[in-house]
Amino acid sequence: MTNHAAVSLVLGDIVAQRVDAIVNAANPSLLGGGGVDGAIHRAGGPEILAACQRLRETSLREGLMPGHAVATTAGKLAAQWVIHTVGPIWSPTEDRTAILMSAYRECLRVADELAVTTIAFPAISAGAYGWPLLEAARVAITTTSTTPTQVAEVTFVLRDQHAYDIFRLALDELGS
Structure with missing residues (x-):
């Protein structure tokens, strides 16, 4: 893969x-929480939640480790998948x-496995x-814009004007 999003x-x-x-900034339990996760x-x-519970009962008995990612259904969301990281x-x-x-890289890897072309990220680790x-x-912008992927479009969804302005500054700094 030589494409970049x-x-x-x-x-x-x-x-x-x-x-x-949609990327979920999850906690290791995968069983819900506050912020974006909740x-x-x-x-x-x-x-x-049912899909996450199945993962915890099978392949992720100890939970999801930081820096890793896994996908589930998106349930009632407009998206087809939720990629938890x-x-x-x-x-x-x-x-x-x-x-x-x-x-971020693992989310893009999972997205490629699922043939995802559009993905929405929160500001991972920047909340709680x-x-x-x-x-x-x-880190978010540099990593997602330089990681080889078949994803065509990465969108960072920022919940308030301050976060948006900071991400805009970083995007402008990096010339993306």
Whole structure:
């Protein structure tokens, strides 16, 4: 694969996106939580939770490790798939950038396996996991725009104007 995805930004709600796959910034249990994770589970309905429970009973008994990704149905969402990934918790003393990069790359790998051409990402690790927003944006945009993939369009869905403005700054800095 020598293709690279085009990157765009949207101010809005990730669960309302009409794309092939929506990325869930999940916790390792895959069983729902707050923020994006909770919103996706609520909007998608019980099918998503049931699929995650099946994964926990079979191939992911210990949960999903940070930097990895797995897909489930999207339930009632407009998307066909939810790709769940766990980002790293930010640390002021340990550089976990490689794990955050892996979360984005693994989502694109799973998307390629599913023949996804459009995907919506949240700002992984930039909420409850405390990653500084500008650094999270730089990692997100750099990783998704340089990772070889058959995905044609990556959209970052930002929930508020501040996050959108920070991602816009990072996108402009990187010349994407």
